[in-house]
Amino acid sequence: MLDEQTRQALEQRLLDEIAGTEQKILDLKKATAPIAPDKGLGRLTRMDAIQDKAVKEAALNQSRETLHHLEMALTKINAPTFGTCIICHQPIPIERILLLPQSTKCVTCAK
Numbered sequence: 001m002l003d004e005q006t007r008q009a010l011e012q013r014l015l016d017e018i019a020g021t022e023q024k025i026l027d028l029k030k031a032t033a034p035i036a037p038d039k040g041l042g043r044l045t046r047m048d049a050i051q052d053k054a055v056k057e058a059a060l061n062q063s064r065e066t067l068h069h070l071e072m073a074l075t076k077i078n079a080p081t082f083g084t085c086i087i088c089h090q091p092i093p094i095e096r097i098l099l100l101p102q103s104t105k106c107v108t109c110a111k
């Protein structure tokens with residue numbers, strides 16, 4: 001079980017990450033809006049624009065997945081086993097939880 005101070009710090013960091021990821025998703029949604037055929041693209045050719053859109057769509061999907069994992073982590077934060085490695089039962093560092101909120105193992109055991 002996480003001690004109260006760690007739990008609160010982690011909760012705050014998760015909320016920050018969620019807010020940041022939500023903002024990123026909004027920006028990427030705008031960036032992946034359909035490309036109008038007659039849109040002036042400046043130096044970008046239409047092919048470049050399509051390729052750029054594909055890259056941003058991949059980033060958007062990635063961000064949505066991250067958001068899902070962060071939200072899941074937030075709902076599980078009060079569970080007795082949260083933040084503890086399922087193998088060695090040592091605490092998982094906060095930085096790792098933020099980077100990989102779905103991780104249930106510490107770095108050593110995940111290898």
Ligand SMILES: [Zn+2]
Pocket residue numbers: 085086087088089090105106107108109110
């Ligand atoms: Zn472990």
